[in-house]
Amino acid sequence: MHWGHMRSMDLVHWEECPIALTPGDDEDKDGCFSGSAVVKDGRLYLIYTGHHDKENTEQKHYWQNQNIAYSEDGIHFKNTRKIQ
Numbered sequence: 510m511h512w513g514h515m516r517s518m519d520l521v522h523w524e525e526c527p528i529a530l531t532p533g534d535d536e537d538k539d540g541c542f543s544g545s546a547v548v549k550d551g552r553l554y555l556i557y558t559g560h561h562d563k564e565n566t567e568q569k570h571y572w573q574n575q576n577i578a579y580s581e582d583g584i585h586f587k588n589t590r591k592i593q
Contacts, residue, residue: 510532510540510541510542510560511528511529511530511531511532511541512528512529512530512531512541512544512555512557513528513529514526514527514528514529514584516583526584527584527585529555529578529580529586530555530557530578530586530588533588534588535561536559536561536574536576536588537557537559537560537561537574537576537588538561539560539561539562540559540560541557541558541559541560541576542557542558542559542560542573543557543558544556544557544558545557551581552579552580552581553579553580553583553586554577554578554579555577555578555579555580555586556575556576556577557575557576557578558573558574558575558576559573559574559575559576560572560573561573561574576588576589577589
C-alpha cells in the first residue's frame, strides 16, 4: 500500500503530487498504512504504520511498527527510521 499525495492552497483546487510513501525496507516492505502529518521547524513529517509479512517454516507472522518520513519541500519524502 502506498500513500497518495495531493495539495491545495484553498481546499477547492487540488494538485496531484508524486506518491509520498512507497513500501521499502524491512520496516514497511509490505505496506505503508495510515498515519498523520505534522509540520515542525519547516519540515513536513509523516508518522505512519509500516507493515511486514514475515514467512518462516512454522507459520506466517505479521508485524506493524511506527515509522517517520520527512520532507523539506512537501513533495519528496525520505524515510528516517522506525520509532523505537
